[in-house]
Ligand code: HEM
Ligand SMILES: *[C@@H]1O[C@H](CO)[C@@H](O)[C@H](O)[C@H]1NC(C)=O
Ligand SMILES: *[C@@H]1O[C@H](CO)[C@@H](O)[C@H](O)[C@H]1NC(C)=O
């Protein structure tokens with residue numbers, strides 16, 4: 001009897017503790033946003049959220065208004081659905097809303113990588129030094145050379161130069177942009193090692209293609225991996241892939257390459273100097289490969305697809321591209337030199353810029369997540385204030401809230417290549433909601449401290465690829481009545497969306 005009471009008490013305590021952890025007792029306190037825990041303890045709404053995030057958030061918004069808290073897999077996420085209030089999140093101090101606290105956990109879970117002290121400060125320093133200004137010019141030049149190698153190596157080399165070549169538009173775009181981007185950042189096979197320059201170009205083509213095939217496998221597991229939903233068999237497969245990437249990108253291998261970018265070089269150097277173990281440096285190299293190559297290829301696919309579907313847009317972009325080449329004074333023919341597509345030429349393409357911005361609006365859909373570091377009082381643009389609890393996550397999903405809001409972007413699901421152009425040909429930046437001009441009218445790169453540092457390079461890469469495609473080639477759908485495919489809804493929140501199926505197309509030299 002004497003023992004029974006403490007045992008019962010302990011049981012009760014652990015039962016309550018368990019229920020507490022499952023989130024059963026959490027109630028909306030006065031001043032907090034509406035709370036929707038969902039019907040399943042701990043998991044909350046995670047199934048519906050995963051099935052189609054955009055649809056789920058639309059439903060929650062109808063039900064609760066423009067701020068609410070939902071339970072997802074043991075965590076509470078507060079979604080802010082009012083674009084005019086985004087600035088208050090983006091500009092909040094790091095002591096209250098921290099980006100890195102969330103990223104650190106994801107990096108361990110998804111990439112097996114443990115951050116160094118002051119990781120984000122070191123990253124920012126390197127970004128500022130090498131992804132802008134002169135560093136960006138160099139990277140862009142590398143990208144051009146690598147694109148020429150991958151896309152145009154057989155041009156003017158005999159064979160039937162006017163033959164059509166068939167491929168899948170998604171796989172073709174993703175493959176080329178991934179490989180050229182990878183070679184530009186991580187360096188190419190040295191001619192010393194290959195024996196000749198010609199041979200080194202060929203080895204770059206072969207090795208980058210092998211890497212892409214493996215990367216694509218990991219990429220397809222990524223949504224499940226990100227949510228911890230892999231089956232045991234898939235987990236084993238993913239670990240195998242990771243080991244392969246770590247080997248391919250290992251420090252000795254990279255040290256042997258020619259022309260690595262100063263950005264990647266410095267990121268690695270910093271870690272070495274701080275005494276990071278070499279295996280962890282290798283893992284970091286894959287984090288960088290993933291961040292830099294996972295989105296540009298898919299986004300470029302959509303851009304090319306929308307241009308092919310919209311003859312007027314295609315004609316406008318092609319006219320601009322032809323003019324830019326002509327004005328550069330280059331004589332381009334089959335046997336002659338390839339277009340030297342310089343950084344300066346890329347600054348003279350407002351129509352292509354607008355078509356790209358429009359594509360990103362329609363097809364790039366990241367979440368922006370911030371960890372709430374202390375209880376805070378959050379003020380919305382219209383003056384309402386809410387208590388947000390420490391330990392929760394404040395989240396923005398600009399795709400639903402900004403990109404496809406019909407008040408901000410009329411006829412929001414249509415591709416309009418000149419949506420971001422003023423009548424005088426300059427970049428359009430004034431967009432309104434409730435009569436107020438918006439600072440954040442499209443957000444493919446995120447915002448604030450976590451805003452994508454690679455965006456200038458990314459835009460150049462995508463423009464360079466499309467520039468070469470429309471300048472050098474006639475493009476046709478295999479099926480003349482081809483439709484725009486649906487997006488794979490499992491990828492909401494990750495970045496650039498991918499199509500549910502590929503599109504057959506063919507290309508052949510224009511001249
Ligand atoms: C279309 C192409 C791209 C898109 C749509 C994109 C989008 C994004 C977004 C939305 C974030 C922020 C994530 C967040 O707030 O949680 C991000 C972060 C990042 N991106 Fe990009 N990105 C692209 C290409 C690139 C490229 C080419 C590079 C490198 C050259 C790059 C390097 C990075 C890095 C290093 C971060 C992490 C920043 C940090 O932790 O502070 N991205 N990107
Ligand atoms: C990290 O930053 C803090 C504060 O700026 C500094 O005191 C510390 O030495 C830094 N650590 C490293 C490894 O640089
Ligand atoms: C391409 O143009 C750049 C900038 O004008 C120049 O530095 C470079 O030498 C040119 N490359 C070729 C192959 O003509």
Ligand SMILES: CC(=O)N[C@H]1CO[C@H](CO)[C@@H](O)[C@@H]1O
Nearest residue numbers: 145146149188189201258259
């Ligand atoms: C495709 C490409 O850019 N190859 C380069 C690799 O590095 C060597 C050595 O610097 C260059 O000569 C190649 O042009």
